[in-house]
Amino acid sequence: MMTEPNTTPIVEMTGISISFPGVKALDGVDFRLLPGEVHALMGENGAGKSTLIKALTGVYGIDSGRIVVGGVDQVFAGPAEAQAAGISTVYQEVNLTDNLSVAENVMLGHEIRRFGLIDWHATRKAARTYLKALNLDIDPKSSLSSHSLAVQQLVAISRAMVVDARVLILDEPTSSLDSDEVARLFDVIRTLRDQGVAILFVSHFLEQIYAISDRITVLRNGSLVGEYTPAELPRVELVGKMIGRALEVLTELEGRSERAVVDRSGTPFMQAIGVGRRGSIEPFDLDIYPGEIVGLAGLLGSGRTELARLLYGADHADSGETLVSGQAVKLRNPRSGLAKSIVFSSESRKTEGIIGDLTVRENIVLGLQAERGWMRRVPRKKADDVVAQYIEALGVRPANPDAIAGNLSGGNQQKVLLARWLATAPKLLILDEPTRGIDVGAKAEIQKLVADLAAQGMAVVFISAELEEVLRLSHRIAVLRDRHKVAELVNSDDVTTDVVVDLIASGGTSA
Amino acid sequence: MATDEMTVKARKQPEPKLTGAVHRSRPTLDRRYLPVLGTVVVLVLMLIIGGSRYDNFLSGRVMANLLINNSFLIVVAVGMTFVILTGGIDLSVGAVLALSTCISAWMFVHGWPAYVAIPAAILAGALIGWAVGVMVHVFEIQPFIATLAAMFLARGLCYVIAPESIPITDPTIVKLGTRWDLGGGWAITPSGVIALAVVVVAFVTLHYTRFGRTVYAIGGGEQSARLMGLPVARTKVLVYVISGTCAGLGGLLFAAFSSSGYSLTGVGMELDAIAAVVIGGTLLTGGSGFVLGSVLGVLVLGLIQTIITFEGTLSSWWTKIVIGALLLVFVILQRLLVVRRR
Numbered sequence: 001m002m003t004e005p006n007t008t009p010i011v012e013m014t015g016i017s018i019s020f021p022g023v024k025a026l027d028g029v030d031f032r033l034l035p036g037e038v039h040a041l042m043g044e045n046g047a048g049k050s051t052l053i054k055a056l057t058g059v060y061g062i063d064s065g066r067i068v069v070g071g072v073d074q075v076f077a078g079p080a081e082a083q084a085a086g087i088s089t090v091y092q093e094v095n096l097t098d099n100l101s102v103a104e105n106v107m108l109g110h111e112i113r114r115f116g117l118i119d120w121h122a123t124r125k126a127a128r129t130y131l132k133a134l135n136l137d138i139d140p141k142s143s144l145s146s147h148s149l150a151v152q153q154l155v156a157i158s159r160a161m162v163v164d165a166r167v168l169i170l171d172e173p174t175s176s177l178d179s180d181e182v183a184r185l186f187d188v189i190r191t192l193r194d195q196g197v198a199i200l201f202v203s204h205f206l207e208q209i210y211a212i213s214d215r216i217t218v219l220r221n222g223s224l225v226g227e228y229t230p231a232e233l234p235r236v237e238l239v240g241k242m243i244g245r246a247l248e249v250l251t252e253l254e255g256r257s258e259r260a261v262v263d264r265s266g267t268p269f270m271q272a273i274g275v276g277r278r279g280s281i282e283p284f285d286l287d288i289y290p291g292e293i294v295g296l297a298g299l300l301g302s303g304r305t306e307l308a309r310l311l312y313g314a315d316h317a318d319s320g321e322t323l324v325s326g327q328a329v330k331l332r333n334p335r336s337g338l339a340k341s342i343v344f345s346s347e348s349r350k351t352e353g354i355i356g357d358l359t360v361r362e363n364i365v366l367g368l369q370a371e372r373g374w375m376r377r378v379p380r381k382k383a384d385d386v387v388a389q390y391i392e393a394l395g396v397r398p399a400n401p402d403a404i405a406g407n408l409s410g411g412n413q414q415k416v417l418l419a420r421w422l423a424t425a426p427k428l429l430i431l432d433e434p435t436r437g438i439d440v441g442a443k444a445e446i447q448k449l450v451a452d453l454a455a456q457g458m459a460v461v462f463i464s465a466e467l468e469e470v471l472r473l474s475h476r477i478a479v480l481r482d483r484h485k486v487a488e489l490v491n492s493d494d495v496t497t498d499v500v501v502d503l504i505a506s507g508g509t510s511a
Numbered sequence: 512m513a514t515d516e517m518t519v520k521a522r523k524q525p526e527p528k529l530t531g532a533v534h535r536s537r538p539t540l541d542r543r544y545l546p547v548l549g550t551v552v553v554l555v556l557m558l559i560i561g562g563s564r565y566d567n568f569l570s571g572r573v574m575a576n577l578l579i580n581n582s583f584l585i586v587v588a589v590g591m592t593f594v595i596l597t598g599g600i601d602l603s604v605g606a607v608l609a610l611s612t613c614i615s616a617w618m619f620v621h622g623w624p625a626y627v628a629i630p631a632a633i634l635a636g637a638l639i640g641w642a643v644g645v646m647v648h649v650f651e652i653q654p655f656i657a658t659l660a661a662m663f664l665a666r667g668l669c670y671v672i673a674p675e676s677i678p679i680t681d682p683t684i685v686k687l688g689t690r691w692d693l694g695g696g697w698a699i700t701p702s703g704v705i706a707l708a709v710v711v712v713a714f715v716t717l718h719y720t721r722f723g724r725t726v727y728a729i730g731g732g733e734q735s736a737r738l739m740g741l742p743v744a745r746t747k748v749l750v751y752v753i754s755g756t757c758a759g760l761g762g763l764l765f766a767a768f769s770s771s772g773y774s775l776t777g778v779g780m781e782l783d784a785i786a787a788v789v790i791g792g793t794l795l796t797g798g799s800g801f802v803l804g805s806v807l808g809v810l811v812l813g814l815i816q817t818i819i820t821f822e823g824t825l826s827s828w829w830t831k832i833v834i835g836a837l838l839l840v841f842v843i844l845q846r847l848l849v850v851r852r853r
Binding site for chain 1: 543715718719720721724725727728730731732734735736737738739740741742798799
């Protein structure tokens with residue numbers, strides 16, 4: 001199944017296990033990394049990729065197992081020790097300090113000294129050399145924060161090379177880069193690989209994995225699935241190995257060609273007439289009927305979130321009128337939205353959604369509690385029932401109400417967030433980017449859930465940057481551009497991403 | 512490999528956006544210096560106002576006294592700058608300074624020579640700083656609480672050692688206050704020289720050592736600093752040791768200034784030091800600021816006091832009101848800078 005390598009591994013991890021309270025993050029995982037290869041680590045959110053990386057770099061201690069680096073048994077107490085052993089990591093969120101200059105970020109801790117004091121001239125010159133090696137022609141004296149995320153990412157890699165890395169770990173380095181920037185990063189990766197650096201690459205983008213990897217290791221639920229070469233592992237099989245059973249859900253959803261016809265004869269659940277807010281979104285009309293999924297399509301910054309916030313009362317409109325079930329209402333704050341059974345699941349899961357320090361149970365009950373008011377505590381029995389019901393229905397993993405929400409993977413946090421709002425039995429569910437940053441499996445499950453909820457009569461506003469997803473789910477699509485609602489179309493098989501992209505590009509005039 | 516290199520070269524030209532901000536048109540002043548520049552402007556304005564309103568205000572004597580009378584505060588503010596740069600705070604410095612005066616006074620009274628008493632007083636400050644550092648880093652106690660505890664501890668120890676004020680007659684300490692005439696009314700004391708030396712050493716440490724750069728990196732983001740493999744633990748403990756040591760040394764300078772060891776010395780001085788650091792342009796969130804700014808901050812505070820003394824009719828409480836107003840202005844200014852940066 002795998003080609004026998006002719007070089008000895010630089011990193012060999014055997015039987016690695018790590019547990020967190022309520023979560024078994026890694027369970028006897030084996031992993032090896034050869035010099036001069038790009039090795040992709042694949043798996044869903046929560047499969048244990050990040051944990052494995054953090055075990056290798058000494059951020060987490062391991063409960064059991066063995067880590068051999070360059071033929072030496074190692075137990076790293078922290079990133080500093082791992083770096084000393086030649087293992088450098090570039091994380092998804094650029095972990096540099098943006099209050100300092102580029103040169104300092106590259107050289108921090110490795111500044112060139114003369115007579116015990118830092119020789120800034122030589123240090124900047126060295127930084128320039130490292131930057132040049134990655135074909136990065138920027139002024140080392142410039143402040144890091146003045147550069148784009150892509151450049152910062154490359155600066156982070158330059159820094160990794162300063163310590164003479166034999167192993168370079170890239171944890172989702174491409175998640176915020178555009179395609180040109182990715183191509184550029186890949187050039188750098190190939191150059192380093194050819195110099196004999198072992199590169200561990202993590203990404204959610206399958207195309208990128210196949211473009212750059214020499215070998216692929218797949219994890220699922222904290223366990224090793226296997227090690228493969230890209231040639232012997234077609235994409236479909238890779239996805240299958242990553243998500244296991246969830247693949248069926250995905251294909252089921254893909255196959256769903258007939259869309260339920262929404263009865264638009266009665267009163268819409270919500271009617272927005274000329275609702276707008278200065279500086280946020282121009283006045284728009286929008287009707288949302290029970291059982292209908294209205295997708296909002298548009299580029300980043302086109303006003304998708306702003307529109308949703310007006311519907312929910314998070315911001316209050318300065319023009320227009322909102323009717324709920326035919327009656328005029330004033331939505332001044334999230335509470336008034338909640339009182340009308342309108343709930344909003346924010347796009348920033350971490351800052352506006354999940355409370356990481358609380359348990360899954362506490363997070364789910366929050367919505368119910370808010371609806372009852374803080375004076376009337378939700379009885380424990382009822383809370384337990386509700387929580388158990390939604391953990392089961394949404395397939396939250398681990399299925400442990402006492403797990404700390406912050407320890408869950410992104411997809412599972414999203415499910416907990418959904419459970420919170422579904423527990424309040426809403427009539428209108430507004431989902432802002434519910435599937436961002438989560439893996440294919442969980443994504444499919446959440447999409448299916450949304451479709452099912454609508455089929456049961458719930459009105460849904462669905463926001464996503466992924467047009468395919470909006471098209472797959474929505475009955476109607478509102479197209480936004482530059483904080484204008486430029487078009488609204490009924491979804492059918494004739495509506496393709498090209499149609500919507502044209503609408504966005506033309507600003508609705510061609511429709 | 513060869514083809515890879517070719518593609519790399521081919522890409523080089525058409526990618527101007529990846530070169531970032533280098534090509535920004537006119538050479539602008541580095542943003543990091545803006546807050547300090549604000550302090551300089553305030554200082555100059557105050558000198559102009561003072562000079563135009565009062566005779567002899569801009570004389571060498573008044574200016575020299577500004578440095579001499581505030582030498583202890585400069586030393587304390589320098590230590591505070593290290594702590595605030597990491598994003599921490601040290602509320603214990605006023606009490607530690609008092610403890611240092613009490614310890615030295617008590618030891619002199621009990622016949623200890625200066626070469627024992629002076630290091631002992633400074634060491635006491637360093638020890639308390641170390642204890643605070645360990646509390647903050649190892650036990651992850653908020654710096655506010657850890658240093659508050661240290662403040663009560665140090666203040667309490669003062670009363671144990673010196674319930675009453677103890678006069679200091681030790682020649683070494685007295686000598687710290689000798690005025691060396693520099694002509695034209697200008698003068699300097701050994702205390703002033705020590706303060707200036709501390710500033711120079713602190714400046715070099717912050718800007719020309721790896722330790723100093725780590726201080727800034729921690730202020731910029733402790734998590735990032737840790738992941739970059741920097742010695743975060745050691746550095747965080749050390750900044751509190753530095754602050755404690757500076758407070759201990761400041762106590763000796765204050766003892767020279769007041770010729771006594773007294774348990775009620777320096778009540779609220781930690782707040783003066785924090786005010787000086789903030790007015791000097793250091794962000795309370797850490798990662799941005801300069802030790803020279805803190806010196807300017809102390810001089811601004813000193814000037815306010817001088818102006819109010821010259822005014823004569825004003826109650827000295829006006830000093831506090833002006834400091835409060837200035838502090839507010841500077842904090843709002845910093846906030847605006849941070850907001851604009853985003």
